[in-house]
Amino acid sequence: MKKAIGLLLLIVGLTLTVSAGANFRYYKADRKMTVNITADDNEFIDLKPLQNYSYLNNGKLLIDISPNNPNYPSGGGVGMSHNSTYVFEEVFEVSNELWENSKGDFPICVTISVPTNSGVEVFAGTYYNNGTASIANPGTQIQFVVQHGTPVKVGLVFNNTCESFGMHQVNMDIQAQKCP
DSSP, X not given: OHHHHHHHHHHHHHHHHHHHHOOOOOOOOOOOOOOOOOOGGGSSEEEEEOSTTEEEETTEEEEOOSTTSTTOOTTSOSSOOTTOEEEXXXXXXXXXXXXXXXXXXXXXXXXXXXXXXXXXXXXXXXXXXXTEEOSOOOBSEEEEEEBXXXXXXXXXXXXXXXXXXXXXXXXXEEEEEEOO
16 A cells, blocks of 8 residues: 555656646647749739839849840940949839738838849939939948838949940849838
8 A cells, every 4th residue: 555655646746846847848730831922023022113124024023234125225225335334213113012001011121132243233212312422322232121002213333344345144132021
């Protein structure tokens, strides 16, 4: 009988010890996540071309300052000049169409990057304001917030100083996420 009571007390003691000092360390569950990848012209975070040299091709935003551009006027030049700098305002805009106002506004934080030493810089807003440089500081990486229903216009600076003749291609990386 003493052994049975001792064993029962041992089990009760272990149960109290384990339950009182237990830390939750691991839980495994299967969850589903759905993400729909869509073309630039059909997404919640929309990239809309604003100039003839920016356009959508198979749902992708392209900036093409060459005779290969389908909007290229016949009889024009064939590109940009050597040893020159061009500033193009309002090349495209980024809009935030996440949800409707009835569900609340969700601002998005956007980061646009181009490779360093590519001769290309990006900026948001107006580059020149009444003939003087604006607050929009161009760079190889910019960040800005896009509110629902208030698109942000993006421009580009092309510095062709010491660039060789011919076609040059630069990839632009655009990332958007919910602002913290």
